[in-house]
Structure formats: C-alpha cells, structure tokens
Amino acid sequence: MKKCYVYLLIGLFYLELASAQQPTLVEVDKVKFEELNQTVPIIGSLRSKKVIDIMASVAGKVDQVLVEEGDLVKKGELLAKIDFKNYKYLLDISTSNESKANYSYEIAKVETFNNQLELDRMLALKNTSSFNQARFDKLKNLNSILKTKEAIALSEINVSNRLKNIASLNLDKSQTKALYDGIIEEKLIDKGEFVSRGTKMFQLISVDDLEVIAEVPSFRTFNISKGDQINFSTTDNLNLVGIVRAIGKRENLKTRTVKLFLDFNYESKINRSLIIDENVNILIPISSNKRALTIHKDAILKREGLSLAYVLNKETVEIRPLKLGEAVGNRFIVFDGVKENEFAVIKGNERLRPGQNITLKKSETQ
DSSP, X not given: OHHHHHHHHHHHHHHHHHHHTSXXXXXXXXXXXXXXXXXXXXXXXXXXXXXXXXXXXXXXXXXXXXXXXXXXXXXXXXXXXXXXXXXXXXXXHHHXXXXXXXXXXXXXXXXXXXXXXXXXXXXXXXXXXXXXXXXXHHHHHHHHHHHHHHHHHHHHXXXXXXXXXXXXXXXXXXXEEOSSSEEEEEEOOOTTOEEOTTOEEEEEEOSSSEEEEEEEEGGGGTTOOTTOEEEEEETTOOEEEEEEEEEOSSOBTTTTEEEEEEEOOOTTTOXXXXXXXXXXXXXXXXXSSEEEEEEEGGGOEEETTEEEEEEEETTEEEEEEOEEEEEETTEEEEEXXXXXXXXXXXXXXXGOOTTOBEEESSOOOO
C-alpha cells in the first residue's frame, strides 16, 4: 500500500513537471517611447476680478436708495443719496463766503491804492513848505497796515475757496455712485437710515471682468508657465480656453496646493451668462510635447509593494522590477527595468514563472 502511494506521488511530480514544461499562451506588447500630452482634471471656480464694498463717504440720513439687490448698474450710475439738501446748503454757504472774501479783497486793494496816492502826493511836496512830516509818517504807517489787510483778504479768498471745494466734494460724496459696470450683490441700507462715514452700503460685483481660480497640487504646476493656454469647461460642457495670468508662490501646507489664476474672454464663445463662483473643470497638462518610455498597464504585477513585469527573452520570460512614473492613458511612464522595443507580457502573466516557455497568442514581434 505504501509502495503504491510513493508511485502515485512520483507520477504526480512528473505530471506537474510535464505541464510546467508546456509552453504557456501569452500576449505581449512593445515597450516604446510616446509623445506625452496628458492632462488631469482639477476643479476650479469662476471669480470676478472686481468685488468691492461701497461705503458711505459722508455721514447723514439716507434720502434715497435707487437700486435693489440683483440690479445691473452702469459705471457712474446713482445708487443712493445721503443728506443731499444739507450738503447742498453747505456748498451754497461756502460759495457765498468765497464771494464775500473776494469783495473784501477788492475793498482792501482800493484802500491800499488810495492811501498810496496820498503818500505819493505828500512825498512830492517833501522839499516844499507844504510838506507835513507827521502827515507823511501817518500815511506811510497806514500804507503798511493796508497792505497787510490786503494780504489777509487774499488769504481769506484762498481759505474760502478750499472750503468751497471741500463742500463741493462732500456734495458729490453724498451721491453714492457705481464705480464700474456690475451687479448689486448686496444692499445693506434703506431710506431713512442714518449712516456714518465708512458704513457699508452695497457690494458691487463686476460680471464682465472674470477669471478662473483653482487650488492645484504644487507638483502639477511644474509644467505650467505664465501665458500658457489651458482648456477648461463648465458643468454644462461649455468649452473655454484660459491664459495663465499667475501661479501662486506660496504653498498651502495642509493641502500641498498653490493657487492658479486664468484669464479668459468668453463674450463671443457662449450664449449664456456665467455665474460667479460656479465650478469649472480645468485640464492641467502633465507634460507637453515630451517623449517618455512607456509600458502597457496590463503588464504591471504588484508583489509585496513592488511593480514587476514579465519580459520576453527569446522563447522564455524573465521577471523584472520596474520604476514607474505617472499613468498616461492605458500606459505607465517607466524610468527603469525595461528598454525600448522589448516586449512585456500583458495577458497570461498571472500564472507565469521566470524562465517558463511561452507561445505568443499572435506575432507581436513582426
């Protein structure tokens, strides 16, 4: 009985050996250099380049609010008035004071001129018996006083003129206007409210001057330069082209990303309005017009953390460890382990052993 069991084991051994020596049918693929123009998608968003909080430039009661949230406004369009009559009256008073200062200056000039005439007449009589030294000294002193009054009157003109300019500026500031074309995103005041200088009244967003912004993994920016064209699309498949305006120079330590900014012109491209903060799909290039050695993804076997591949060696195969890069379509960039024009097994490799004889499913070497 024991002898029969030994013969059975020997028979099984030779049967396994015979089956191991049977050529295994496999399919192979050539290791080759390829042009790389691969991209990876990154989620970004549309953002307005111009978002501003419009503050009250003067204090007072809000007389009028002429817009509502969501209204489109043009540059210079009147949005609200603050105590308009009060600031108009202050301008009128300043204008009157300026006129008064001008009149005072004219009177001072006439007084100085008349005194100068008297002084000149007395000076002409200096060598005659009609000359009066006391009168001459009095006129001379008065002349100095009148010239000083004239200078003071001129200064009053300058002061009143500047006060009028300030009043004019405040009147203009009491009329809150749009700084550029845009949409009123927020309205934070109503008629009758009192505002102090610096109170936030509106938020204005430009809907024409847009850009794309995204947080991009830092290493993905190594193949991007300022001025490069990058394709992106909206969620409803509107395809657009952006120009790299800037690449952030500070990495977010938590996400290992930097900011990417794209300019674009969309007016002639689409037939709908774009929405601020809507998501877009940005196609970031992995590389551009570069060649790299690649191997088919089906050739890769994972064993204990290593990447391996069976490579054709005449009528047998040998297994090699690989150093891989990024995926490019259905292939991987390979840095080490295989050479150009070698053939890697892509089907039937799961059951292969090093040195095993193989038969090609079809002639890949021709």
